[in-house]
Amino acid sequence: MKILVIFGLLVAYTQATSEPVTVQNRIKQAQIACIQENGWDANEIKELSKNDILPEDNDKFNNFVYCYWKKLDVIDENGVINVPQIKIMIPHLIRDRYPNISENDAAELADRAVAECKGKTSTANSFGQSCVQLRNCVVRYVKERQD
Numbered sequence: 001m002k003i004l005v006i007f008g009l010l011v012a013y014t015q016a017t018s019e020p021v022t023v024q025n026r027i028k029q030a031q032i033a034c035i036q037e038n039g040w041d042a043n044e045i046k047e048l049s050k051n052d053i054l055p056e057d058n059d060k061f062n063n064f065v066y067c068y069w070k071k072l073d074v075i076d077e078n079g080v081i082n083v084p085q086i087k088i089m090i091p092h093l094i095r096d097r098y099p100n101i102s103e104n105d106a107a108e109l110a111d112r113a114v115a116e117c118k119g120k121t122s123t124a125n126s127f128g129q130s131c132v133q134l135r136n137c138v139v140r141y142v143k144e145r146q147d
Helices: 002-017 023-038 042-049 059-071 083-097 103-117 127-146
Strands: none
Touching (some): 059 127, 083 103, 083 127
16 A cells, blocks of 8 residues: 555656646657657758748658658658647647637637648658648648738
8 A cells, every 4th residue: 555655656746847748849859859860960950940931842851851740640651641630739839839829729720721731732742741741831821810
């Protein structure tokens, strides 16, 4: 019985003292892992990532985006987008960019953006390019409605 109490206290303490893992942190961790696993230049990736609209014609960068999206379970090995997962992540990213938007409005905006954009990657030459095209479409959609 004492062991259960001690274990319960340890779990409670760990949960109370550990920082919550945000969507941004999960993305950053996945990106770092992909850079390390593939030997990519972090500065080059950072430079390519600095704009709202990402380059769609850079194969290495497309592979990078595909890599970290796979780690986030946003896309699978066959290039199928995990729509429920992306709909969970996008509202958090919208609220990071536009802090005055409510959680409900961010979720609704994310749903509309994904519905509008998920079929607009037919010109992609790779799964990575599909990821970048989808992301760029969602960013444009959100910006048009928030800026």
